[in-house]
Amino acid sequence: MICSRLTRLILLPAASLCLLSGTAGASTRGYDAVGNPLSGLLILLGLLFAFALFCYAYLLLDRLEQRRVDRMAKDNDIDGLVRALRSSWLGTKAARALGSTGDERAIEPLLGALGDRREYIRKAAAGALGMLGDPRAIEPLSVALNDRYASVRDCASRALESIRKRKGRSSGIA
Secondary structure, three states, X not given: OXXXXXXXXXXHHHHHHHHHOHHHHHHOXXXXXXXXXXXXXXXXXXXXHHHHHHHHHHHHHHXXXXXXXXXXXXXXXXXXXXXXXXXXXXXHHHHHHHHHHOOHHHHHHHHHHOXXXXXXXXXXXXXXXXXXXXXXXXXXXXXXXXXXXXXXXXXXXXXXHHHHHHHHHHOOOO
């Protein structure tokens, strides 16, 4: 999701600039306006290298942030995870971590996250509520079955199924 946005923000304008510039246009014949061979190709390779470096930095930062969320989950820092849930960068990671804690304090923030404007946060919140298995989530998850995104509807459906199975086991119904 974020990588496709990065592609649109970086690669497409860079390629457009390269194609629209005189240097790149002349390089289609193998030479630029001054007579240097393949300078447009070198510019394009430089842009591709910069893009690859940017993607590597993104992956490195993402891994560091995942470690941060993992540390909060390990330390049972529910308040820190709830703050991270509001972050666009850490939201999905925090939702999964909240679901895996099994802590009852995570339910209300996750129920609130079902109303988030970002579909990937709603999807992660639905999955986390399914992991927690609390019956209070049944009504909000039922509402999420009407979400405009299929991925959110699918996660809400699986979460409801998981909660109903747990509820059946706890009440003695097989």
